Amino acid sequence: MERLTFKCNDKKIESGKETILCGIINVTPDSFSDGGKYYGVELAVNRAKELIAEGATMLDIGGESTRPGSTYVEIEEEINRVVPVIREIKKITDIPISIDTWKSEVAKAAIDAGADIVNDITGFLGDKNMVKVVSNSKAGAILMFNPVIARPEHEGSKIFPKFGAQGVFDKKEYEEFNSLPIEELMFKYFEKGLNLAKENNISKDRIMLDPGIGFGLTKRENFILINKIDMIKERGYFTFLGVSRKRFITNILSENGFEIDESQTGQRNKDDASAKLTAIASFKGVEVLRVHTIKPHLMAAKIADCVRLANQMEDINFKA
Template sequence: MENLKFSYRDKTLTGPVKTMICGIINVTPDSFSDGGKYFGRDKALKRAEELIKDGADMLDIGGESTRPGSTYVNIDEEIDRVAPVVRELRNITDLPLSVDTWKAAVAKAAIEEGADIINDITGFLGDKNMAETIGLSSTAAIVMFNPVIARPNHPSSKIFPSFGAQGVFSQDELKDFRNMEIVKLMKEYFKKSLDLAKKYNIPKERIMLDPGIGFGLTKKENLILINEIDVIREMGFFTFLGVSRKRFVQNIIETSGFETNPESTEGFENRDEASSVLTSIATLKGVEAVRVHTLKHHKLARDVASAVRFAKDMEDINFGSYKNK
């Protein structure tokens, strides 16, 4: 397979690359994991500085929670939340800055402040102007498969907002999607997204694809998409994966008898350790970027797994015996 490329503004990454750790900055009062903790410009910037210091490879800034039961944030408010953060970060770091929004007006404002990537959880299908906005810029896009939009009546979808998507699929398509195998459904969804990208002159190398883990999916479907994530590379794209602290991860370790209550130190730590195991798996599978809440666990997991993945490039070291103490 040819080496894949990903470009944003005037920079190009050519694979295979070491899996990038993308630190999350939620400038929201109601995120499912850290709602309110980094709400406000100063708190968000302080968090960004911590992530940079801890070794983040990129940052993802979001001004609207997309968790189950979340509420719509109007465009002006979302811009007020994210634009100042992007502006300030652009002055202090050269790391790629991604803005998590499905609204074209928010994306445009973020791009004007220096955002390199727009992370659209609707894959261009939530706002009819998003693909055009990206196409008119030099920024890149993370295009996510969103099962909530493809299967609005699925039990796992009903607890999520609609993300603005209305009428993007015909009734016949929605009917066909109901019982479609999940990897096939992801491909069908991406076809619609990539057709829009082509229409608005967004080159293939300016797109990463995200399998949409945690959005309107069953436990089994989440795991299948991770296990078969190589499909995205086979389509010719870099892969972006967000699994950190997702509910299915918590369910897995809870079923195994581990503490998962985030109010306890052990439960909080267990969720992040379990999430980092998936970062190891993603690294071994060659996923180009993982979106995470903490750097400690995921960077450690990534670095160990990378040593295995790139074993042939590792320095040969002879180890001495252990010394008796």
């Protein structure tokens, strides 16, 4: 498969190399896993230092929780949460920084503060001005398939907040597309955002695609999209994947008798299980993985990368 290049500002990332771990910094009081832990500039910047020291080579900063049952954060409040953090982190590192937002005003403020990538969980479809913000910059973009707004009447969508525009498909499309296998629905959704990108002169090498794991998907659908994630690269795009600590993982752990509470054991179980999926994704060649903790994912990715890149490994003999 051909090597791909992703560009954001003055940075370039090439495919076919070691997996990139993108550390999550939630500057929120209510995110599903670590809400409140890094809420504030000092806490968030210290967390960034920890993630980088452990091996993160990209950071994703968000100021609004998108978990089921979360509430809308006003634009000014979201900007006040993330912009000071981005400015301070830019003083200590040059690794790519992603702003996790679907609101164009927040994205613009973050880019002006130094963000390199806009991680839009609506894939340019939630806020009609988002594509213009990215187009008018040199930032890259992560476009996520969002089943919640692709099929708002689906049972799994109803527990999520609204992400800007609803009903991205017209009535005819909705009836036709929602009977498709989930991976085909994903690409019908991507098609709309990618067409907007093309119309606004955002080149293909500035875009990553994210299958939207956990957003209103059934248990089966989550695993189908992970199993078939190679399809994104086959279309010529970098792949961005976030599975860390998500509900479908904790569901499997719970069904099989593993602790999943907020105790040290419960958190370790969730991170270890998430890392198993990191190993699978790394082996499949996913370029970027969004994770809460680095160490278990780094070990998993390193081993999987060695298998995937076996022909590039040093050919040595081991001592007795």
